[in-house]
Amino acid sequence: MLRGSCHCGAVTFELVRPPEWRNECNCSICRRLGTLWGYYREEEVTFTSGADATETYVWGDRSLAFHRCRTCGCTTYWRRLGSTPESRMGVNTRLLEPEDVAGIRIRHFDGADSFRYLD
Numbered sequence: 001m002l003r004g005s006c007h008c009g010a011v012t013f014e015l016v017r018p019p020e021w022r023n024e025c026n027c028s029i030c031r032r033l034g035t036l037w038g039y040y041r042e043e044e045v046t047f048t049s050g051a052d053a054t055e056t057y058v059w060g061d062r063s064l065a066f067h068r069c070r071t072c073g074c075t076t077y078w079r080r081l082g083s084t085p086e087s088r089m090g091v092n093t094r095l096l097e098p099e100d101v102a103g104i105r106i107r108h109f110d111g112a113d114s115f116r117y118l119d
């Protein structure tokens, strides 16, 4: 079980497992947010506080909602919008304890152009 929280502590969560990798994406939003994404099914993520303490940013084709803490502004996760069968969500693994993710591989995704991993 891994625990994460935003800076002010309003949003806290638990993950059932470490991320398989941490993804640094260079798309227009991720490069600005500075996030390192870990991918989970919704049922693998439990919000222990602050499930309602986030606000969202949605743009473009409106397929994803990026959540951030309303108080401290930390990007917490993204979720899909609409009725998609896939329950995958992206969790910002920068909110986990550094020692818990120290050895986990960081991959680079070319979300700006080819939409492929660069490794």
Ligand SMILES: [Zn+2]
Residues within 6 Å of the ligand: 006, 007, 008, 009, 010, 011, 069, 070, 071, 072, 073, 074
């Ligand atoms: Zn916060």
